[in-house]
Amino acid sequence: MQDLTKWQGEREYIIANVIVVDPEKGSKTEGHVGIREGKIVFVEPGDPDLASIPLFDGRGLHLSPGFVDIHVHFREPGYEYKETIRTGSMAAAAGGFTSVACMPNTNPAIDEKNVVEFILRKAAEAGFAKVYPVAAATKGRKGEKLSEYHDLVEAGAVAVSDDGSPVPTAQMVRRVMEYSSNFGIPFMEHCEDMSATADGVAREGFFSTKLGLRGVPAYSEEICLARDLLVLRSVPSKYHASHLSSRGSVQLVREAKKRGLPVTAETAPHYIYFDDSELETYDSCLRINPPIGDNEDRDTLIEALKDGTIDCIASDHAPHAAHEKQVEFEYAPPGAIGLQTTFAVIMTNLVRPGHLGLTDALSLITHKPARVIGIPAGTLGTGEAADLTLFDPDEEWVVKESSIVSKSKNSPWLGKKLTGKVKHTVLDGRVVTASLETNRVGG
Numbered sequence: 001m002q003d004l005t006k007w008q009g010e011r012e013y014i015i016a017n018v019i020v021v022d023p024e025k026g027s028k029t030e031g032h033v034g035i036r037e038g039k040i041v042f043v044e045p046g047d048p049d050l051a052s053i054p055l056f057d058g059r060g061l062h063l064s065p066g067f068v069d070i071h072v073h074f075r076e077p078g079y080e081y082k083e084t085i086r087t088g089s090m091a092a093a094a095g096g097f098t099s100v101a102c103m104p105n106t107n108p109a110i111d112e113k114n115v116v117e118f119i120l121r122k123a124a125e126a127g128f129a130k131v132y133p134v135a136a137a138t139k140g141r142k143g144e145k146l147s148e149y150h151d152l153v154e155a156g157a158v159a160v161s162d163d164g165s166p167v168p169t170a171q172m173v174r175r176v177m178e179y180s181s182n183f184g185i186p187f188m189e190h191c192e193d194m195s196a197t198a199d200g201v202a203r204e205g206f207f208s209t210k211l212g213l214r215g216v217p218a219y220s221e222e223i224c225l226a227r228d229l230l231v232l233r234s235v236p237s238k239y240h241a242s243h244l245s246s247r248g249s250v251q252l253v254r255e256a257k258k259r260g261l262p263v264t265a266e267t268a269p270h271y272i273y274f275d276d277s278e279l280e281t282y283d284s285c286l287r288i289n290p291p292i293g294d295n296e297d298r299d300t301l302i303e304a305l306k307d308g309t310i311d312c313i314a315s316d317h318a319p320h321a322a323h324e325k326q327v328e329f330e331y332a333p334p335g336a337i338g339l340q341t342t343f344a345v346i347m348t349n350l351v352r353p354g355h356l357g358l359t360d361a362l363s364l365i366t367h368k369p370a371r372v373i374g375i376p377a378g379t380l381g382t383g384e385a386a387d388l389t390l391f392d393p394d395e396e397w398v399v400k401e402s403s404i405v406s407k408s409k410n411s412p413w414l415g416k417k418l419t420g421k422v423k424h425t426v427l428d429g430r431v432v433t434a435s436l437e438t439n440r441v442g443g
């Protein structure tokens with residue numbers, strides 16, 4: 001295979017002999033893509049006849065719009081020992097993601113204009129991915145006072161959320177919805193009733209009992225979601241339910257959509273790959289919030305992705321340092337990394353078993369999530385940014401710690417064999433995966 005990296009910095013080139021997958025159009029054709037000054041200038045079937053332009057032969061590879069992940073934690077500012085905007089962006093590039101939205105549970109929280117500006121500056125300096133800040137819905141994520149949305153949106157925030165925790169009261173949810181609707185941005189809720197979760201660490205059920213892990217009932221997520229959907233009936237605004245894990249939540253979203261409520265929803269790769277029987281390993285990387293559900297939840301979430309009840313998949317990439325995760329299950333902070341495995345999990349668990357075709361599966365990480373937060377991404381339209389992902393849909397690989405680019409290595413997929421491998425990621429026409437080898441972060 002030719003080395004795409006030599007086109008780094010080319011003003012004009014063609015990627016030829018690829019299977020072009022356009023999830024928005026639902027098409028998959030052999031063809032070529034022309035790139036000029038960082039933009040897509042044409043996408044055409046067949047062979048190119050423009051011999052004067054440098055040509056990259058992508059034989060054997062598929063090409064799609066760069067992937068979009070609307071739920072990642074990059075930990076900066078405040079927790080740079082877990083991840084930085086630079087290392088997180090590198091993990092995004094390695095996983096085929098060109099646009100990501102980062103959550104506000106940093107320190108300080110993303111609740112002021114200067115924090116939004118800081119993140120955008122760091123992301124631009126790193127240059128591996130487009131990073132869209134999600135601002136804190138309330139000051140300090142404390143649930144007491146609204147943040148200044150006007151300033152935050154003006155600085156570049158694309159949504160609001162108190163992620164890490166829910167907006168605590170119906171009254172505050174109402175105010176968040178009213179205020180965010182003035183700016184046309186979505187409120188992305190972390191659905192959890194803290195009183196129902198209490199000190200639980202695993203989904204309440206057969207395995208939590210068997211393994212002696214304190215349970216979190218599924219209704220912890222569902223109560224919060226139901227409350228928000230009831231408020232949404234009175235306050236028309238864009239509402240997005242993050243990282244849904246339970247079949248009861250699927251039911252609630254399905255009913256809300258049937259009523260015509262402006263709701264969108266997401267689930268995460270770990271909820272469609274694992275079920276709670278995997279907790280027998282006591283792998284602290286499987287301590288996730290909300291906790292992983294049972295096999296019926298997993299099957300229902302997959303059905304919901306098929307019928308469109310759930311709009312997209314987001315990694316909920318949540319890095320934690322080794323010393324934090326190398327403790328007993330219940331003492332580990334919740335979260336797992338996912339940017340480098342999300343695409344392969346989709347291939348392995350949705351495409352391979354025939355639940356979804358390739359184009360529909362890629363919709364879940366391209367134009368559909370882009371639409372949720374209203375960013376210009378996930379398309380192959382001419383004139384759009386040349387943000388592209390080249391991948392081999394059939395390559396099998398085993399997830400190894402040494403190939404994790406993220407600063408933290410807390411992946412529950414370590415040692416697992418997955419299908420589907422990202423080969424190159426192109427951002428504004430530049431190949432960004434190439435420099436990963438030389439820029440690998442130590443420790």
Ligand SMILES: [Zn+2]
Nearest residue numbers: 163164190242
């Ligand atoms: Zn969350």
